[in-house]
Amino acid sequence: MGYVLGIVPARGDSKGIPGKNVRLLAGQPLLYYTVKAAKGAGIIDRVILTTDSEEIAEVGRGLGLEVPFLRPPELARDDTPMLPVVEHAVASLEKDDWKPEVVVLLQPTAPLRRPEHIVQAVSILRETRCDSVVSVVPVPEHFSPHYVMKITEGRLIHFLPEGHAITRRQDAPRAYYRDGTVYVTWRNVVMETHSLYGEDCRPLLLSEEESINIDTMEDWTTAEQRLAQIHKIDPGV
Numbered sequence: 001m002g003y004v005l006g007i008v009p010a011r012g013d014s015k016g017i018p019g020k021n022v023r024l025l026a027g028q029p030l031l032y033y034t035v036k037a038a039k040g041a042g043i044i045d046r047v048i049l050t051t052d053s054e055e056i057a058e059v060g061r062g063l064g065l066e067v068p069f070l071r072p073p074e075l076a077r078d079d080t081p082m083l084p085v086v087e088h089a090v091a092s093l094e095k096d097d098w099k100p101e102v103v104v105l106l107q108p109t110a111p112l113r114r115p116e117h118i119v120q121a122v123s124i125l126r127e128t129r130c131d132s133v134v135s136v137v138p139v140p141e142h143f144s145p146h147y148v149m150k151i152t153e154g155r156l157i158h159f160l161p162e163g164h165a166i167t168r169r170q171d172a173p174r175a176y177y178r179d180g181t182v183y184v185t186w187r188n189v190v191m192e193t194h195s196l197y198g199e200d201c202r203p204l205l206l207s208e209e210e211s212i213n214i215d216t217m218e219d220w221t222t223a224e225q226r227l228a229q230i231h232k233i234d235p236g237v
Contacts, residue, residue, distance in 0.1 A: 002101025004122065005187075006044040007089050008034055008065060010108050011076040012053025016215055021051075021108050022059045025220065026227040031056070033111035033227075035063045040115035043122055044104060050089045052076035068092065083196055090191060102126075103190055105183035109214040111223055112230075113181045121184040121204045131198025132185035136176035137211045144172035180213040181206060 010021040010031060022029045031049075038047045049060035049067045052075070057067040069092050075085050086105060093100070102125065104118060121133040141147070146166045150159045158164050166172045182204060189198040212223050 001126075002187075003045045003099070004043055004102045004104060005090070005093070005100035006038045006047035006104045006106055007086055008038070008047065008049045008060070008106050008108060009082065009085050010049060010051045010053075010056050010060070011071065011080075012051060012056055013076065013078070015078065017217060017220060020214070021053075021056050025111060026224050026231070029059050029063065030108050030111060030214070031060055031065070032063055034106050034108045034113065035060075035065055037113045037115050037118060038104075038106055039064065041118040041122075042115070043119055045100075046093075046098075047106075048089060048093070050085060068096075083190070083194065086190055086196065087194070090187060100187050103185055103187055105185075105196070107180050107213075110179070110181045110212065111214070112210055112212050112226060114210070117182050117204065117206070117210075118184075121182045124202050124204060125184050125186070128202060130200040130202045131189050132183065132196060132201045133204055134178055134183050134197070134201055135181035135204040135206050135211070137179045137206050137208055139175040139177055141169045141172060141174075144169065144175045146172040146175075176203065176205070179206060179211040181211055 014020040017023065021031055038044055047065055049057065049065040050071050051057050052071045052073055057070065060067055075088055086103060090103065102122060117135065124133045145159050146163050147169050148159045149156050183196055185196055185198065189195060212219060214220055214223055
């Protein structure tokens with residue numbers, strides 16, 4: 001089997017929560033929870049931090065992350081997509097003759113991630129030979145796009161054209177959203193097709209209770225509460 005690369009993206013200029021990636025969450029830097037899950041999985045050969053901030057890089061090194069480069073400013077803007085960040089990280093390592101087979105993207109904003117989430121996602125990728133695996137959480141039935149409405153030119157209409165046939169929420173096809181816990185794909189899908197997903201993307205289904213993606217201070221408070229509850233149940237977490 002080829003190498004598995006873990007990539008942790010953490011740029012310095014966080015608008016919603018200043019200093020988010022190194023801010024203390026339940027007593028630890030936010031980055032800590034991603035490092036713990038990545039190391040605990042036991043299947044990632046290298047876990048690198050891609051950041052434009054020397055402060056974040058220093059914290060990352062202290063937690064055991066590799067920081068082989070600082071990300072260029074043009075890849076650390078508010079509107080920078082994730083794909084070129086991942087491509088840059090892979091290309092930088094390959095310049096030093098280290099080529100991964102599998103790429104695992106681990107965003108620090110998912111502190112409830114567990115090692116088994118990573119293991120399960122990589123296992124699905126290898127066993128099915130799909131292009132990618134992405135963690136998803138079910139959308140509440142009353143928010144299904146087949147059931148919700150939109151306003152167009154002042155008129156209330158079905159969000160999807162086929163929505164008119166759905167008269168009960170329970171009849172709507174189940175919908176899912178990407179929660180940011182884990183993205184796994186092959187190196188060749190990223191570097192040769194320039195996609196994080198490819199054409200065959202498989203789900204890693206998570207429950208709402210084991211998922212959170214921190215974007216606001218409200219999310220931060222919720223994450224602290226849930227981490228405190230988890231610690232009471234399992235003090236080793």
